[in-house]
Amino acid sequence: MSTPSLAFTDLGSGRPLVLLHAFPLNRRMWEPQFAALAKDFRLIAPDYPGMGESPLSPTPYSLESLADSIMALLKSMDISEKVSLLGLSMGGYLAFEVARKYPGRLNALILAATHPAPDSEQGRQARQETAEMARKEGLEPLADRMLPRLLGKTTRDTHPELVGKVRAQIISNSKEGVAQASLAMAERRDSIPLLPQIQIPTLLLSGTEDPIIPGMPPEAVQQQIPVSAWTVIERSGHLLNLEQPGQFNRHVGEFLSRV
Numbered sequence: 001m002s003t004p005s006l007a008f009t010d011l012g013s014g015r016p017l018v019l020l021h022a023f024p025l026n027r028r029m030w031e032p033q034f035a036a037l038a039k040d041f042r043l044i045a046p047d048y049p050g051m052g053e054s055p056l057s058p059t060p061y062s063l064e065s066l067a068d069s070i071m072a073l074l075k076s077m078d079i080s081e082k083v084s085l086l087g088l089s090m091g092g093y094l095a096f097e098v099a100r101k102y103p104g105r106l107n108a109l110i111l112a113a114t115h116p117a118p119d120s121e122q123g124r125q126a127r128q129e130t131a132e133m134a135r136k137e138g139l140e141p142l143a144d145r146m147l148p149r150l151l152g153k154t155t156r157d158t159h160p161e162l163v164g165k166v167r168a169q170i171i172s173n174s175k176e177g178v179a180q181a182s183l184a185m186a187e188r189r190d191s192i193p194l195l196p197q198i199q200i201p202t203l204l205l206s207g208t209e210d211p212i213i214p215g216m217p218p219e220a221v222q223q224q225i226p227v228s229a230w231t232v233i234e235r236s237g238h239l240l241n242l243e244q245p246g247q248f249n250r251h252v253g254e255f256l257s258r259v
Protein backbone atom coordinates (compact mmCIF):
# COMPACT_ATOMS: atom_id res chain seq x y z
CA MET A 1 0.00 0.00 0.00
CA SER A 2 1.35 3.42 -0.82
CA THR A 3 0.70 6.79 0.80
CA PRO A 4 0.11 9.00 -2.22
CA SER A 5 0.60 12.76 -2.35
CA LEU A 6 -2.58 14.79 -2.57
CA ALA A 7 -3.65 18.01 -4.30
CA PHE A 8 -5.53 20.29 -1.94
CA THR A 9 -7.15 23.67 -1.34
CA ASP A 10 -5.96 25.75 1.62
CA LEU A 11 -8.23 28.71 2.13
CA GLY A 12 -9.19 31.16 4.86
CA SER A 13 -7.89 31.61 8.36
CA GLY A 14 -8.80 30.47 11.84
CA ARG A 15 -9.03 27.01 13.33
CA PRO A 16 -8.28 24.28 10.76
CA LEU A 17 -11.23 22.37 9.31
CA VAL A 18 -10.39 19.47 6.99
CA LEU A 19 -13.03 18.69 4.35
CA LEU A 20 -13.17 15.10 3.05
CA HIS A 21 -15.19 14.71 -0.14
CA ALA A 22 -17.71 12.11 -1.32
CA PHE A 23 -17.42 9.43 -4.02
CA PRO A 24 -17.11 9.82 -7.00
CA LEU A 25 -16.62 13.58 -6.68
CA ASN A 26 -13.61 15.68 -5.76
CA ARG A 27 -12.73 18.71 -3.61
CA ARG A 28 -14.59 21.09 -5.92
CA MET A 29 -17.78 19.79 -4.29
CA TRP A 30 -16.90 22.01 -1.32
CA GLU A 31 -17.22 25.27 -3.29
CA PRO A 32 -20.32 26.42 -1.31
CA GLN A 33 -18.36 25.82 1.90
CA PHE A 34 -15.24 27.60 0.59
CA ALA A 35 -17.42 30.65 0.02
CA ALA A 36 -19.19 30.60 3.39
CA LEU A 37 -16.82 29.09 5.95
CA ALA A 38 -13.39 30.48 4.98
CA LYS A 39 -14.04 33.70 6.90
CA ASP A 40 -14.09 31.76 10.16
CA PHE A 41 -11.93 28.70 9.50
CA ARG A 42 -8.80 27.62 7.69
CA LEU A 43 -10.26 25.13 5.20
CA ILE A 44 -8.07 22.29 3.98
CA ALA A 45 -9.68 20.16 1.29
CA PRO A 46 -7.69 17.34 -0.35
CA ASP A 47 -8.54 15.40 -3.50
CA TYR A 48 -8.23 11.64 -3.17
CA PRO A 49 -5.81 9.85 -5.56
CA GLY A 50 -6.87 10.03 -9.19
CA MET A 51 -9.74 12.39 -8.37
CA GLY A 52 -9.70 16.13 -9.03
CA GLU A 53 -6.06 17.13 -9.37
CA SER A 54 -4.39 14.43 -7.25
CA PRO A 55 -2.16 11.99 -9.11
CA LEU A 56 -3.23 8.38 -9.29
CA SER A 57 -1.90 6.08 -6.64
CA PRO A 58 0.60 3.74 -8.34
CA THR A 59 -0.87 0.81 -6.37
CA PRO A 60 -4.27 0.17 -4.77
CA TYR A 61 -4.74 2.15 -1.59
CA SER A 62 -6.79 1.62 1.54
CA LEU A 63 -8.76 4.16 3.53
CA GLU A 64 -6.23 3.63 6.30
CA SER A 65 -3.33 4.61 4.03
CA LEU A 66 -5.38 7.56 2.80
CA ALA A 67 -5.85 8.63 6.44
CA ASP A 68 -2.04 8.50 6.75
CA SER A 69 -1.75 10.68 3.64
CA ILE A 70 -4.15 13.25 5.12
CA MET A 71 -2.06 13.42 8.29
CA ALA A 72 1.16 13.63 6.21
CA LEU A 73 -0.41 16.51 4.29
CA LEU A 74 -1.17 18.39 7.53
CA LYS A 75 2.38 17.78 8.71
CA SER A 76 3.80 19.10 5.43
CA MET A 77 1.71 22.26 6.02
CA ASP A 78 3.16 22.62 9.54
CA ILE A 79 -0.28 22.24 11.08
CA SER A 80 0.40 20.77 14.50
CA GLU A 81 -2.71 21.99 16.33
CA LYS A 82 -5.79 19.77 16.57
CA VAL A 83 -8.10 19.91 13.57
CA SER A 84 -11.83 19.46 13.00
CA LEU A 85 -12.81 16.93 10.36
CA LEU A 86 -15.87 17.14 8.14
CA GLY A 87 -16.44 14.04 6.02
CA LEU A 88 -19.37 13.44 3.71
CA SER A 89 -20.20 9.83 2.82
CA MET A 90 -16.88 8.30 1.63
CA GLY A 91 -15.33 11.27 3.40
CA GLY A 92 -17.05 10.03 6.57
CA TYR A 93 -15.65 6.51 6.09
CA LEU A 94 -12.24 8.16 5.87
CA ALA A 95 -12.95 10.35 8.91
CA PHE A 96 -13.60 7.17 10.93
CA GLU A 97 -10.14 5.90 9.90
CA VAL A 98 -8.52 9.16 10.99
CA ALA A 99 -10.46 9.07 14.28
CA ARG A 100 -9.32 5.50 14.89
CA LYS A 101 -5.65 6.08 14.15
CA TYR A 102 -5.08 9.70 15.16
CA PRO A 103 -7.63 10.48 17.91
CA GLY A 104 -5.26 12.93 19.60
CA ARG A 105 -5.10 15.10 16.47
CA LEU A 106 -8.84 15.85 16.36
CA ASN A 107 -10.99 18.29 18.27
CA ALA A 108 -14.34 17.75 16.55
CA LEU A 109 -15.98 15.54 13.95
CA ILE A 110 -18.78 16.27 11.51
CA LEU A 111 -20.13 13.13 9.86
CA ALA A 112 -22.46 13.96 6.98
CA ALA A 113 -24.57 11.42 5.04
CA THR A 114 -22.36 8.59 6.21
CA HIS A 115 -22.44 5.53 8.43
CA PRO A 116 -19.95 3.30 10.30
CA ALA A 117 -20.90 -0.15 8.99
CA PRO A 118 -18.73 -2.06 6.49
CA ASP A 119 -20.10 -3.27 3.16
CA SER A 120 -22.07 -6.50 2.97
CA GLU A 121 -20.76 -9.20 0.65
CA GLN A 122 -23.28 -8.00 -1.93
CA GLY A 123 -22.14 -4.41 -1.39
CA ARG A 124 -18.51 -5.39 -1.99
CA GLN A 125 -19.52 -7.16 -5.18
CA ALA A 126 -21.30 -4.00 -6.34
CA ARG A 127 -18.11 -1.96 -5.66
CA GLN A 128 -16.14 -4.40 -7.86
CA GLU A 129 -18.72 -3.94 -10.61
CA THR A 130 -18.53 -0.15 -10.22
CA ALA A 131 -14.73 -0.30 -10.54
CA GLU A 132 -14.99 -2.49 -13.64
CA MET A 133 -17.65 -0.25 -15.17
CA ALA A 134 -15.47 2.82 -14.61
CA ARG A 135 -12.44 1.14 -16.17
CA LYS A 136 -14.25 -0.36 -19.17
CA GLU A 137 -17.02 2.10 -19.98
CA GLY A 138 -15.67 5.35 -18.53
CA LEU A 139 -17.40 7.66 -16.08
CA GLU A 140 -20.38 8.92 -18.05
CA PRO A 141 -22.55 5.80 -17.63
CA LEU A 142 -21.52 5.62 -13.99
CA ALA A 143 -22.47 9.27 -13.44
CA ASP A 144 -25.84 8.73 -15.12
CA ARG A 145 -26.52 5.68 -12.99
CA MET A 146 -25.51 7.37 -9.74
CA LEU A 147 -26.97 10.86 -10.12
CA PRO A 148 -30.58 9.96 -9.21
CA ARG A 149 -29.27 8.47 -5.97
CA LEU A 150 -26.75 11.21 -5.18
CA LEU A 151 -29.19 14.09 -5.55
CA GLY A 152 -32.61 14.17 -3.93
CA LYS A 153 -35.91 14.58 -5.78
CA THR A 154 -36.28 18.19 -4.68
CA THR A 155 -32.89 19.07 -6.15
CA ARG A 156 -33.49 17.13 -9.36
CA ASP A 157 -36.87 18.83 -9.83
CA THR A 158 -35.83 22.36 -8.91
CA HIS A 159 -32.08 22.65 -9.63
CA PRO A 160 -31.30 20.89 -12.92
CA GLU A 161 -28.15 23.02 -13.22
CA LEU A 162 -26.77 21.32 -10.08
CA VAL A 163 -27.38 17.91 -11.65
CA GLY A 164 -25.27 19.00 -14.65
CA LYS A 165 -22.56 20.42 -12.40
CA VAL A 166 -22.23 17.25 -10.33
CA ARG A 167 -22.20 15.13 -13.51
CA ALA A 168 -19.40 17.28 -14.96
CA GLN A 169 -17.43 16.96 -11.74
CA ILE A 170 -17.77 13.16 -11.71
CA ILE A 171 -16.61 12.71 -15.30
CA SER A 172 -13.66 15.08 -14.77
CA ASN A 173 -12.07 12.49 -12.45
CA SER A 174 -9.82 9.73 -13.78
CA LYS A 175 -11.46 6.38 -14.45
CA GLU A 176 -8.77 4.53 -12.57
CA GLY A 177 -9.00 6.96 -9.64
CA VAL A 178 -12.72 6.25 -9.33
CA ALA A 179 -12.10 2.49 -9.63
CA GLN A 180 -9.45 2.61 -6.88
CA ALA A 181 -11.71 4.65 -4.57
CA SER A 182 -14.55 2.17 -5.08
CA LEU A 183 -12.27 -0.74 -4.16
CA ALA A 184 -10.88 1.14 -1.13
CA MET A 185 -14.44 1.62 0.16
CA ALA A 186 -15.17 -2.08 -0.38
CA GLU A 187 -12.28 -3.03 1.90
CA ARG A 188 -13.05 -0.55 4.66
CA ARG A 189 -13.26 -1.73 8.23
CA ASP A 190 -16.25 -1.98 10.49
CA SER A 191 -16.25 1.29 12.45
CA ILE A 192 -19.19 0.39 14.71
CA PRO A 193 -16.84 -0.81 17.52
CA LEU A 194 -15.05 2.56 17.28
CA LEU A 195 -18.17 4.60 18.07
CA PRO A 196 -18.16 4.40 21.89
CA GLN A 197 -14.49 5.40 21.85
CA ILE A 198 -15.08 8.68 20.03
CA GLN A 199 -14.70 11.19 22.82
CA ILE A 200 -14.76 14.44 20.86
CA PRO A 201 -17.83 16.54 20.03
CA THR A 202 -19.46 14.98 16.97
CA LEU A 203 -22.22 16.32 14.75
CA LEU A 204 -24.18 13.94 12.54
CA LEU A 205 -25.98 15.36 9.53
CA SER A 206 -28.40 13.50 7.30
CA GLY A 207 -30.79 14.35 4.47
CA THR A 208 -34.48 13.49 4.31
CA GLU A 209 -34.23 12.39 0.66
CA ASP A 210 -31.01 10.33 0.83
CA PRO A 211 -31.46 6.72 -0.39
CA ILE A 212 -27.75 5.81 -0.22
CA ILE A 213 -27.04 5.39 3.48
CA PRO A 214 -28.19 1.95 4.51
CA GLY A 215 -27.55 0.03 7.72
CA MET A 216 -27.28 1.72 11.06
CA PRO A 217 -29.50 4.79 11.14
CA PRO A 218 -28.05 8.05 12.48
CA GLU A 219 -30.12 7.73 15.69
CA ALA A 220 -28.25 4.56 16.57
CA VAL A 221 -24.90 6.12 15.70
CA GLN A 222 -25.75 9.07 17.88
CA GLN A 223 -26.52 6.83 20.83
CA GLN A 224 -23.14 5.15 20.57
CA ILE A 225 -20.91 8.20 20.23
CA PRO A 226 -20.71 9.70 23.71
CA VAL A 227 -20.73 13.37 22.70
CA SER A 228 -22.89 13.90 19.68
CA ALA A 229 -25.80 15.74 18.15
CA TRP A 230 -27.85 14.79 15.13
CA THR A 231 -29.42 17.23 12.70
CA VAL A 232 -31.64 16.36 9.76
CA ILE A 233 -31.54 18.56 6.68
CA GLU A 234 -34.89 18.85 4.95
CA ARG A 235 -35.34 18.61 1.17
CA SER A 236 -31.86 17.19 0.69
CA GLY A 237 -30.61 14.01 -0.86
CA HIS A 238 -27.13 12.56 -0.29
CA LEU A 239 -25.05 15.60 -1.26
CA LEU A 240 -26.21 17.74 1.65
CA ASN A 241 -23.55 20.41 1.28
CA LEU A 242 -24.46 21.08 -2.36
CA GLU A 243 -28.21 20.60 -2.16
CA GLN A 244 -28.91 22.74 0.90
CA PRO A 245 -25.71 24.78 1.34
CA GLY A 246 -27.39 27.45 3.49
CA GLN A 247 -28.68 24.99 6.10
CA PHE A 248 -25.53 22.89 5.89
CA ASN A 249 -23.14 25.82 6.43
CA ARG A 250 -25.24 27.17 9.28
CA HIS A 251 -25.27 23.84 11.14
CA VAL A 252 -21.53 23.35 10.64
CA GLY A 253 -20.69 26.93 11.67
CA GLU A 254 -22.91 26.85 14.76
CA PHE A 255 -21.60 23.48 15.87
CA LEU A 256 -17.95 24.46 15.44
CA SER A 257 -18.47 27.76 17.24
CA ARG A 258 -19.51 25.75 20.33
CA VAL A 259 -16.56 23.30 20.41
Ligand code: MLT
Pocket: 021, 022, 023, 024, 088, 089, 090, 091, 185, 212, 238
Ligand atom coordinates in the same frame (compact mmCIF):
# COMPACT_ATOMS: atom_id res chain seq x y z
C1 MLT B 1 -20.31 8.59 -1.44
O1 MLT B 1 -21.12 9.51 -1.64
O2 MLT B 1 -19.17 8.83 -1.00
C2 MLT B 1 -20.72 7.19 -1.79
O3 MLT B 1 -21.99 7.20 -2.34
C3 MLT B 1 -20.65 6.32 -0.58
C4 MLT B 1 -20.96 4.91 -0.85
O4 MLT B 1 -21.11 4.51 -2.02
O5 MLT B 1 -21.05 4.13 0.12
